Amino acid sequence: MFDVITIGSAVRDVFVQSRDFKVLKTKVFKTGEALAMSLGSKLYIEDLKSFTGGGAVNTAITFANQGLKVGALTVVGDDSAGHSLRDYFQEKGIARDFLIVDKKGNTACSIILTTGKRGRTILSYGGAEWHLRKSDIPWKKLAETKWIYLNHLGGESADLVPEIIGYADRNNIKVAWNPGKTQLEDKKRILPYLYDIDVFIVNQEEASYVTGELYEEREKIFSKLDKWVRGLVIMTRGAKGVEVSDGKTRWSSGVLPLKRVVDRTGAGDAFGSGLVAALIKKPGDIEYAIQFASANATGVLTQWGASKGLLKKSDSPTKYGTLQIKKTML
Ligand SMILES: Nc1ncnc2c1ncn2[C@@H]1O[C@H](COP(=O)(O)OP(=O)(O)OP(=O)(O)O)[C@@H](O)[C@H]1O
Numbered sequence: 001m002f003d004v005i006t007i008g009s010a011v012r013d014v015f016v017q018s019r020d021f022k023v024l025k026t027k028v029f030k031t032g033e034a035l036a037m038s039l040g041s042k043l044y045i046e047d048l049k050s051f052t053g054g055g056a057v058n059t060a061i062t063f064a065n066q067g068l069k070v071g072a073l074t075v076v077g078d079d080s081a082g083h084s085l086r087d088y089f090q091e092k093g094i095a096r097d098f099l100i101v102d103k104k105g106n107t108a109c110s111i112i113l114t115t116g117k118r119g120r121t122i123l124s125y126g127g128a129e130w131h132l133r134k135s136d137i138p139w140k141k142l143a144e145t146k147w148i149y150l151n152h153l154g155g156e157s158a159d160l161v162p163e164i165i166g167y168a169d170r171n172n173i174k175v176a177w178n179p180g181k182t183q184l185e186d187k188k189r190i191l192p193y194l195y196d197i198d199v200f201i202v203n204q205e206e207a208s209y210v211t212g213e214l215y216e217e218r219e220k221i222f223s224k225l226d227k228w229v230r231g232l233v234i235m236t237r238g239a240k241g242v243e244v245s246d247g248k249t250r251w252s253s254g255v256l257p258l259k260r261v262v263d264r265t266g267a268g269d270a271f272g273s274g275l276v277a278a279l280i281k282k283p284g285d286i287e288y289a290i291q292f293a294s295a296n297a298t299g300v301l302t303q304w305g306a307s308k309g310l311l312k313k314s315d316s317p318t319k320y321g322t323l324q325i326k327k328t329m330l
């Protein structure tokens with residue numbers, strides 16, 4: 001029996017840092033800024049780092065670090081990135097029963113270009129990322145889990161979201177859901193399923209899309225979601241912290257002290273998976289779960305990549321300090 005099976009993407013993240021990348025003001029792009037480099041030149045890279053990433057992998061690492069029995073349902077290509085991910089699963093103790101190899105596609109890759117100081121531009125190559133098909137899923141084996149942690153599914157894989165949630169419901173599997181862009185773009189892909197969710201995780205911007213309320217209307221957004229979701233609603237707010245509710249009680253907190261954010265990739269994944277890992281370990285203890293999730297996210301922010309810095313089993317959840325959590329009865 002698995003404690004949890006994560007579902008989503010597996011990506012190789014490559015960070016490329018160069019002082020020769022310049023940030024220019026421009027009207028060509030909506031953001032008003034461009035990351036530029038001189039055309040025809042040979043530029044030197046000061047730092048090149050490569051990590052595993054993607055929702056299914058990042059979240060599975062949190063669970064594996066806590067000694068929980070975890071598998072990751074995801075697709076990689078039959079290439080070196082795919083093979084190294086397979087070895088990595090073995091090393092981390094993530095079951096490979098759900099790791100699907102697409103013979104035709106390449107493993108997804110994100111190239112993150114940064115000057116090292118201001119911002120970053122991400123070049124994203126999907127490859128085999130969304131080649132997850134209904135017939136590839138070992139459905140019977142999927143029933144052997146207590147929890148499913150569902151991340152963004154895009155492309156043709158997005159059609160599997162209702163199937164997975166329905167399957168979990170029929171088999172008494174708890175579902176944590178952190179929907180992605182494809183789900184957020186179309187409310188029909190989210191709203192009908194909210195009632196079946198045990199833990200729904202979104203940031204405030206995503207929550208405003210789901211509810212159709214303005215970003216600034218934090219209370220309206222949160223109370224709508226709280227009504228729609230059967231279980232816990234988690235709304236993360238970046239450096240401002242998090243709001244959590246189970247419909248009867250509400251918990252609000254800020255963040256743990258942090259001198260410098262080294263790299264924010266994976267903060268959301270670390271928070272959501274940390275929260276669910278804590279709930280598996282101490283069911284019903286929401287304050288412990290918020291503390292644990294925050295520490296897991298803080299750890300990731302202090303290091304490069306989406307999985308370095310995640311709490312280890314031997315780490316105390318108060319490693320980075322103790323959060324003040326405000327509890328209100330609704
Ligand atoms: N600057 C920060 N300082 C301290 N903690 C932070 C900071 N940014 C994020 N966190 C922690 O990480 C949690 C999740 O962050 P955030 O709300 O940015 O998630 P997200 O938008 O889903 O991120 P992602 O881009 O990884 O999907 C926050 O609730 C907070 O606990």
Ligand SMILES: [Mg+2]
Pocket residue numbers: 203268269
């Ligand atoms: Mg997120």
